[in-house]
Amino acid sequence: MTRLGSSRSILLFALQVLLFSVALFAAWYYVTPVSVATAWGAGRIAAATDAIERATAKVQGRQATFEVEPDHETIRRNRLPTDAVVDVPVNPLKHTFGLPFFLALLLASRPPGLLWKAPLGSLVVVALAAVSLACELLVQVGLMRGSGSEPLFLFGAGWREAMALGFQLGTLIFPTVVPAMLWAWMDRETLRQFLPARR
Amino acid sequence: MLRFGLLFAAIIVALFAAELTPPAQRYFVAPWTSGVAQVATATMKAFDPAVVAYGPTVMSTKNGFAVTILAGCNGVEAMIVLIAAMLAFPAPWKHRLVGIAVGIVAIQALNLARIVSLFYLGQWDREVFEWAHLYVWQVLVMIDALVVWLVWLRTLPRTERLEGAAPA
Numbered sequence: 001m002t003r004l005g006s007s008r009s010i011l012l013f014a015l016q017v018l019l020f021s022v023a024l025f026a027a028w029y030y031v032t033p034v035s036v037a038t039a040w041g042a043g044r045i046a047a048a049t050d051a052i053e054r055a056t057a058k059v060q061g062r063q064a065t066f067e068v069e070p071d072h073e074t075i076r077r078n079r080l081p082t083d084a085v086v087d088v089p090v091n092p093l094k095h096t097f098g099l100p101f102f103l104a105l106l107l108a109s110r111p112p113g114l115l116w117k118a119p120l121g122s123l124v125v126v127a128l129a130a131v132s133l134a135c136e137l138l139v140q141v142g143l144m145r146g147s148g149s150e151p152l153f154l155f156g157a158g159w160r161e162a163m164a165l166g167f168q169l170g171t172l173i174f175p176t177v178v179p180a181m182l183w184a185w186m187d188r189e190t191l192r193q194f195l196p197a198r199r
Numbered sequence: 200m201l202r203f204g205l206l207f208a209a210i211i212v213a214l215f216a217a218e219l220t221p222p223a224q225r226y227f228v229a230p231w232t233s234g235v236a237q238v239a240t241a242t243m244k245a246f247d248p249a250v251v252a253y254g255p256t257v258m259s260t261k262n263g264f265a266v267t268i269l270a271g272c273n274g275v276e277a278m279i280v281l282i283a284a285m286l287a288f289p290a291p292w293k294h295r296l297v298g299i300a301v302g303i304v305a306i307q308a309l310n311l312a313r314i315v316s317l318f319y320l321g322q323w324d325r326e327v328f329e330w331a332h333l334y335v336w337q338v339l340v341m342i343d344a345l346v347v348w349l350v351w352l353r354t355l356p357r358t359e360r361l362e363g364a365a366p367a
Contacts, residue, residue, distance in 0.1 A: 010349045017342055025334065097334040101341070172215060172276050176341040181204070188200055191352075 016108035024100035024107075032059055034099060034126065035092040039064040041130025042092075046137050051153040055137065064092045066137055074153055078146050086152075088140050095129040095136070095170060102179030111187035121182045128178055132170025138163045206287035214279045229255075232273040235307070239268075239314040250318075257318055264322045266314070272332075274310035274340065278303055281344045290355050298351040302344070309343045 028034060039057030043066060046055035054069040068086045075084060102125050106118055142163065144152040155163070184191060217223055232255045240252035249261040255273075258265035270276075281302045285295050313336045321328040 010346060010353070013349075014342055014346045018339075021338060025338075029330075094333055097338065101338045168215070168219070171271065173211070176337055177211070177280055180341060180345055181207070185200070185204065191200075 013108055017104045020104035020107045021100060024104050025097070028097070028100040029062070029093070032061075034096050035059050035062070035064060038092050038096050038126055038129045038133055039066070039090075041127065042066075042090075042133035042137055045131060045134035046141075049138060049159050050156050051159075052141070059092070062091065062093055063089055064133075065089045068137075068141055070153065077154070078152060086141070086144065088137055090133060090137050090140070092129070092133055095132040095175060096126065098129065098175035098179040099125045101176070102182055105179060105183035106186065109183070109187050109190045111189060113186075117186045121179075121186060124182060125174075125179060128170075128174045131166055132174050135163050135166030135170050139167050203287050207283050210283040210286050211280060214283060215276075218275065218279060228270065228273070228275060231275060232268050232270075235273050235310065235314070236268050239311055239318070242311060243315055243318065257314070259318075259322065262322065264318075266318055266321060268314065271337075272310075272314070274306050277306045277310070277340045277344050280341070281306060281348060284344075284348045285351060288352070288355075294351075294355055298347075298354075302347045302351070305347045306340065306343055309340055313340065 036057075036059045039059055043055040043057045046052050046066070046068070051071055051074050052068055053071045054067075056067045056069075057064045058067070066088045068088055070078070070080060070084055070086070074080070075082060099122055102121055103118060106114060106121065111117060138155070138159075141153050142151065142155055142160070146152045218228060233252075236252045236255045236257050240250050240257055243250040243257075247259075249259050251258050251260055255269070256265050256267045282299055285298045285302065290298075317328060317332055317336070320331055
């Protein structure tokens with residue numbers, strides 16, 4: 001474990017985080033399953049809203065395209081074909097880059113229980129990325145207009161508030177702050193090294 | 200740790216909510232962002248006279264390439280995270296204020312490097328620009344904030360460190 005007992009070792013820790021980040025970011029960029037899992041979760045969340053029947057993601061390369069099927073009420077109101085599908089492209093990487101950051105922090109400090117902390121933390125980061133991706137998808141869907149320039153999909157007030165909040169949190173907090181918070185929670189021993197008695 | 204986590208979450212949500220209000224955007228975020236663009240332009244002018252700033256937009260008069268500094272690129276969010284972390288941790292107000300001041304300088308210094316690098320990366324390769332803009336620099340700024348916070352913890356008097364680091 002990295003000892004964070006001095007300012008110098010904090011900088012060494014930061015250097016290790018950077019070095020692990022280089023390797024992990026490269027792996028994350030080329031590993032599609034992270035995007036597939038995130039997009040799958042986002043599709044399930046989107047389908048739980050009141051205007052979407054189903055949202056299926058197809059991940060090709062680094063881009064996810066959601067095939068969004070409107071619910072019966074949306075089809076009836078807009079006089080759409082019963083098999084209407086709207087394609088919405090979204091970049092899942094914008095929401096999942098917290099994963100290599102979290103793993104780099106964890107590998108740099110190497111806390112006890114790393115083997116369960118890494119997968120558990122990754123699960124939390126990917127789950128929050130799915131929420132964030134779903135909110136971006138729903139915001140895009142909510143902005144779509146029908147032939148008479150009226151909104152194509154009508155979401156309830158609660159869903160609209162949740163989308164706006166989720167989009168803000170997903171953009172500002174989830175990919176950067178949550179990994180650091182998770183690391184601090186999972187590696188409290190490192191933080192306790194600041195105790196004078198341990199020096 | 201639990202107390203710190205809850206306080207940190209509460210303060211960060213309150214500060215982000217305050218930042219998004221129209222008065223904060225008008226009287227703090229917009230002028231701050233323009234100031235960041237002006238400082239970045241002045242820095243680049245030292246070695247590249249073809250750089251000009253129009254409000255939050257930095258442009259090259261050589262090739263017309265321009266970047267606009269928006270929310271998320273002005274360092275305000277990282278400042279909020281650091282301020283929340285310092286306010287949530289038990290410490291004397293004097294230490295908090297000094298830590299916040301030094302932290303803001305550290306974050307803005309790295310953010311300046313970010314803007315300058317992105318300005319030239321964008322003129323060189325669009326894909327590399329996107330990669331650095333969307334992923335790499337966001338993490339680097341957060342590591343900067345984390346390091347400042349950890350170093351700040353080291354400077355705290357003994358009693359506060361003991362209280363703050365006590366198990367939940």
